[in-house]
Amino acid sequence: MGIDHRHVGYTLPKFTLTIAPERLAAFAEAIGEVATGQAMAPPTFLKVIEGEGGSSRRILDELGVDLRRVLHAEQQFEYFAPLRVGDVVTVERKVAEIYEKKGGEMEFIVIETGFFDAAGERRALSRQIVLVRHPKKREQ
């Protein structure tokens, strides 16, 4: 079944976290980066920040999406200012768009996330595009 489009605009309660040096180091190691002691977050670390506390799953649960039908189709990041160790980041996530292709067999959810520093300035933006597959039944 299709997702109720009334969910467009659904916003997760915003949350705040501090970029801990050990988490950044563990992530850098996990992606095979040579440890340089560099304090700046790797470009895809935003995905880790926004996923804090299983937040992506909470959004999909709210939308009533069957997780077995879900694929991460596309990911976009925009960077306005670097995020570094010790930065306090407030994360705001919302369902920006829901649209379908192939007569409803493929449904797309766009989750937009803003990353704000302690001064309220937006440091980065993330757009995650999730594909939900609804293959047509062969028999009615």
Place this chain on the structure above:
Amino acid sequence: MTIDLNNARPGDIVAEFSPPPSTPEDLARYAEASGDSNPLHLDPAFARQAGFSDLVVHGMLNMAHLGRLLTERFPAENIRSFSARFEGIVLVGQQVGYCARLLEKTPDGIALELDGSLVGGGRVISGKALVAVD
């Protein structure tokens, strides 16, 4: 071989990178560090039930490798935007070659077209990045 950006023309390869194939331990480490513990990446029996012959590498780990292609060539703070489309599955033990081609030079920096393909064929990820140049 990468070429000097000043002489690069649209279509030229400006960065290349091919990390070693991921192992199950690599995926466990990435799951722990990223919080993505989907069993498709961790449990071989689950992956087989889902129709794959082995563990599936996290798409975001492939994108992280694509990100390393950028950060090993450019200062990370110069990256203005970075996007990826997940086009195919990578299994543990499969090696991916990543490359960045110059798309165009703009007043804001350089636009790059990104590509990751299995060694031996098959694109698994594509993307774009805009990088400011000092």
